[in-house]
Amino acid sequence: MKFGILDYLTESSIEQAVIGTVGKVSCYQCRYVNELPSDISELTAVMAWHYLKIDSQTIDRLSSCRVIVRVGVGIDNVDVEYAGKVGIPVVHIPDYGTNDVADHAFGLLLTIARKIHYYNENIQNNPVQGWNPNISLPVFRLTGKVIGIIGFGRIGMSMAARAKAFGMNVVFYDPYKADGYDKMLQIKRVETLDELIPQVDVLSIHAPLTSETRGMISKDILAKAKRGFTLINTARGEIVSLDAVYESMQKGDMMHFAADVLEQEPPAHDHPLLKAYHDKEPWLDGRVVLTPHAGFYAEETRREMRQKAAIQMLHAGIGQPLT
Numbered sequence: 001m002k003f004g005i006l007d008y009l010t011e012s013s014i015e016q017a018v019i020g021t022v023g024k025v026s027c028y029q030c031r032y033v034n035e036l037p038s039d040i041s042e043l044t045a046v047m048a049w050h051y052l053k054i055d056s057q058t059i060d061r062l063s064s065c066r067v068i069v070r071v072g073v074g075i076d077n078v079d080v081e082y083a084g085k086v087g088i089p090v091v092h093i094p095d096y097g098t099n100d101v102a103d104h105a106f107g108l109l110l111t112i113a114r115k116i117h118y119y120n121e122n123i124q125n126n127p128v129q130g131w132n133p134n135i136s137l138p139v140f141r142l143t144g145k146v147i148g149i150i151g152f153g154r155i156g157m158s159m160a161a162r163a164k165a166f167g168m169n170v171v172f173y174d175p176y177k178a179d180g181y182d183k184m185l186q187i188k189r190v191e192t193l194d195e196l197i198p199q200v201d202v203l204s205i206h207a208p209l210t211s212e213t214r215g216m217i218s219k220d221i222l223a224k225a226k227r228g229f230t231l232i233n234t235a236r237g238e239i240v241s242l243d244a245v246y247e248s249m250q251k252g253d254m255m256h257f258a259a260d261v262l263e264q265e266p267p268a269h270d271h272p273l274l275k276a277y278h279d280k281e282p283w284l285d286g287r288v289v290l291t292p293h294a295g296f297y298a299e300e301t302r303r304e305m306r307q308k309a310a311i312q313m314l315h316a317g318i319g320q321p322l323t
C-alpha cells in the first residue's frame with residue numbers, strides 16, 4: 001500500500017511511525033497541484049494541508065484513493081462535493097489546537113491593544129529614541145470592552161473564555177448553535193450580524209469559510225460598526241473583504257486590524273492596505289498586525305495533528321471505519 005503526503009512537509013517520521021508498518025509513505029512537497037507527479041494514481045490514502053487546492057481534476061487523478069485527509073480544520077480547499085460523487089470521503093482533524101488558535105487570536109488582540117509590536121520594533125530600530133511610550137498612540141484597555149464573536153464553535157468558545165477572564169463583555173452570533181450557551185456562560189447572544197456589529201468594540205471571527213460566510217465582512221457590514229473598533233481574523237481570509245477593511249481604516253472607522261489569514265495567501269503586496277503596511281505609511285502606524293497563518297502552530301499541536309491524520313490514513317488503508 002502507498003500513502004502520500006501531498007504538500008510541503010519536509011519529512012515523514014511521525015506518519016512513518018503510525019503507518020509505516022502497513023505501507024510506504026511518500027512526501028511529495030508540492031505547493032500547487034500541477035506539480036504532483038503521475039504516480040499519485042497509486043496512492044491508497046492522501047493527506048494535505050490547506051495550501052493545495054484539491055480540485056475535481058486532481059481528485060480524478062487519485063484513482064486508487066480511499067480517503068483524502070485534510071491535516072487541520074476546515075475542508076474548504078477540497079472539492080468535497082466532487083470527491084463525494086466519486087466515492088472518496090474527505091476528513092479533517094477538527095479537534096486539534098483549539099486553544100492554540102484562541103491563544104493566537106487573543107494574542108493578536110493584546111498585541112494591537114497594547115501596541116507591543118510597535119514598541120518592540122521602535123526599540124529594535126532605535127534603542128535610545130525608541131524608548132518612548134508615545135502617548136499619542138491609540139493604546140486601549142480591554143476590561144469593560146464588548147467583544148463580538150462570529151462562530152461560537154470550539155475556537156470561538158475558547159476565545160470567549162479568554163475574553164471573559166480579561167473582563168470583557170462577550171456577545172456572539174452563530175445561527176447554528178444550540179440554545180442555552182448564553183445562559184450557561186452568562187454572555188449575550190444575538191440573532192443577526194446586523195444586530196452584533198454596531199455594539200462591539202472588538203470583532204473576532206471564528207466561523208468556517210462557507211458560501212454563507214465568504215465575503216461576510218463587507219463594506220455594507222463595516223459601515224454599521226462603531227467608530228474606532230478592532231477586527232481580528234484567525235478563521236479564513238476570504239470571510240473578510242480586504243478592500244472593505246482598507247476603506248474603513250482610511251476613514252478611521254476601523255482603528256485596528258489584526259489577522260492571521262488573508263483573502264490571498266501568500267498576500268498580494270500590491271493591495272493598497274498591504275502596500276501602506278509595508279511602506280509604514282504614518283496614517284497606519286501600529287494599526288495593523290499580521291501573522292502568516294500560524295495560529296494553529298505549536299510544537300505540540302503539529303505533532304498531535306499529524307498523528308491524528310496518519311491514523312485516518314491507516315484506517316482507510318486497513319479498511320477500518322474512519323474516526
Ligand code: NAD
Binds near residue numbers: 150151294
Ligand atoms: P467549529 O466547527 O467548532 O466552529 C465553527 C462555528 O461556526 C460553529 O459553531 C458553526 O455553527 C458556526 N458557523 C457556521 N456558519 C456560520 C455563519 N454563517 N455565521 C456564524 N457562525 C457560523 O470550528 P473551530 O474548530 O472553532 O474552527 C473555526 C475556524 O477556524 C475553522 O473553520 C478554520 O477556518 C479556522 N481555523 C484557523 C486556524 C489558523 O491557523 N488560523 C486553525 C484552525 C482553524
